[in-house]
Amino acid sequence: MSWLPAWEGFIRVVEGGSMAAAARTLGCTRAQISKQMAELERRLGARLFERSTRRLALTPAGEVFHQHALRALEAVDGTEIAMRNLGDRPCGTLRVSATVSFGRHCVAPLLPGVAAAHPDLEIELILTDHVVDLVGDSIDLALRMTRLPPDDAVARRIVSLRRVVCAAPAYLERHGTPHLPLDLLQHQCLSYLLGDNKSWVLVDGNGVEAVVPVRSRIHFNNIDCMLDAVLAGHGIAILPTYLCHRELAGGILHTVLDGYEPDVVFGRDLYACYTPSRVRVPKVRVFLDALLQRFQPVPPWEGN
Incomplete structure (x- = not known):
């Protein structure tokens, strides 16, 4: 496929922003990339780049070709993978x-x-x-x-993946146990930065949602860190049972608001x-x- 190197070169130019960057990625010279781009434009009959002293920008024709080139090379890659794995032996x-x-x-x-x-x-x-x-x-x-x-x-x-609202017994002894979603407004609720946007959605058995703007002074983007904070008694959190099932079974954590299911952004x-x-x-x-x-x-x- 004589067109394949030029098409790949074009994609690397777009990704790197210059012919020099594409040449470094592909392990060739800038002159080779420049020649490929000129030949590509000649064969397609359209300018693909707007050239300036500072950077390369795609023309409208270049933007269209870029999308088609990406799909074509993905198909080639998929074909090669399929051919290498025609046998039944995983390798x-x-x-x-x-x-x-x-x-x-x-x-x-x-x-x-x-x-x-x-x-x-x-x-x-x-x-x-x-x-x-x-x-x-x-x-x-x-x-x-x-x-x-x-x-x-x-x-x-x-x-x-099932999720529960839970807390350590020591926390519940100090601050009391919430019985309704709005009771959470009086509690320290640990916020998950990647998911809850400081607002919890709890759904009762009839499918009715309660949206609670929880009070969070401690925020995490890692669920393991949230579990550690709950175990230390720092607040209430929504946790997946795959992470906290042992603690729940051992009584180290207690669930609250059992009549409600947390509805998180991930589903x-x-x-x-x-x-x-x-x-x-x-x-x-x-x-x-x-x-x-x-x-x-x-x-x-x-x-x-």
């Missing part, structure tokens, strides 16, 4: 993404067993609470907590998301099977 490197807390507590323990069962497979677990780019970050499978799975990916529901469901090109890839399939076996029909932390 190569599997890159999995998950949120920091769920990945640490629930996904990482699965990796040794999967690796032991498939000696030719290597697994990389990337933990981040930000949404990854499946293609740009070379992710084979991403575990996402979301209400709406992405339209451009295959999404398989793995498990529903309840966890999905495995992957590009269509990974559907039949053996390494993705075996890891997906391991997830389903572990978390369905009932996740282990809800077993009792």
Whole structure:
């Protein structure tokens, strides 16, 4: 495919903002990139860049071509992956993404067993609470907590995650136990920066929502840190049961407002998301099977 290097060069120029940056990324000279861009414009019959002494900017034709080039190279990449994985034996490197807390507590323990069962497979677990780019970050499978799975990916529901409102017994002894959502206005509620916007939504058994603008003086962007603060008696928090089930079972934490279900921005469901090109890839399939076996029909932390 004689066009492929030029199309990739074009994309790297756009990403890097200059031909010199593209040349560094691709390990070639600026002159080679410049020649490719000139040939590309000649073949397409349109100018792709507005050139100045300071930077390159896409022309309207360049913006259209950029979108088509991205999709074309993604298709090429998917084809190559599919060809490399035509056999039934999982092999190569599997890159999995998950949120920091769920990945640490629930996904990482699965990796040794999967690796032991498939000696030719290597697994990389990337933990981040930000949404990854499946293609740009070379992710084979991403575990996402979301209400709406992405339209451009295959999404398989793995498990529903239950959340509870809870506090340490010592905190409840000092400040009392809330019985209605509005009682939370009199309590120190720990805020999750990535999700609650300092407002909790609690739904009763009839589906009626109560929106409470909770008072938070301590804020976290990490759910493990929130658990530590609750255990230390610093306030009330909404926590997923996969994280606090042992503490609840042991009486170290108590649930409150049991007649209400927290409704968080992420929703309840966890999905495995992957590009269509990974559907039949053996390494993705075996890891997906391991997830389903572990978390369905009932996740282990809800077993009792």
